[in-house]
Amino acid sequence: MRTETSSTGGAGGWRADATRYALLPLRIFLGVTFVYAGLDKLTDGAFLKDSGAGSVGDMMRTVRDSSAIPALVDLALKNPSGFGYAIAFGELAVGIGTLVGLLVRLAALGGALISLSLWLTVSWASDPYYYGNDLAYLMAWLPLVLAGAPVLSLDAALRARRRRRGAAHYG
Numbered sequence: 783m784r785t786e787t788s789s790t791g792g793a794g795g796w797r798a799d800a801t802r803y804a805l806l807p808l809r810i811f812l813g814v815t816f817v818y819a820g821l822d823k824l825t826d827g828a829f830l831k832d833s834g835a836g837s838v839g840d841m842m843r844t845v846r847d848s849s850a851i852p853a854l855v856d857l858a859l860k861n862p863s864g865f866g867y868a869i870a871f872g873e874l875a876v877g878i879g880t881l882v883g884l885l886v887r888l889a890a891l892g893g894a895l896i897s898l899s900l901w902l903t904v905s906w907a908s909d910p911y912y913y914g915n916d917l918a919y920l921m922a923w924l925p926l927v928l929a930g931a932p933v934l935s936l937d938a939a940l941r942a943r944r945r946r947r948g949a950a951h952y953g
Contacts, residue, residue: 802933805925809880812922816877816893823870830866838866841904848907855903872896880926883935890926897923 823829828836839862846855858865879889897920905914931937
């Protein structure tokens, strides 16, 4: 018979602690990556333009015929600059929400939708499919959509605060 104790004295031992913190590295990686991606787009002089080398408009025109949903690309091409800003600010909001742990399930859903849209448009034609990183990002967001941020997050702090208030109110 084996008993486990935690160095912090908590029930369950180190395996329970590891399980509680298992999504934290993924959360940090995705949060930092999406904040960086959003800032990179916003500070890139060429990306947010409708046309020209390195512009979102030229990129979308290049991938249009090889995308899974050309109509989605056509929609973006109605206002390439606006689409570029939407992606950049979306990535920034998703990354910040994920890092600070606020509305993480919603932020992760946003990250998954951004990744899905980029996979269906920009990296759809990657051959073999695993060369396109957008599918991997989509899969990486799903555990956070399902589990949220149970530790080291504003969501967890707000949950604990509500529990304390509820206990004080009913106790």
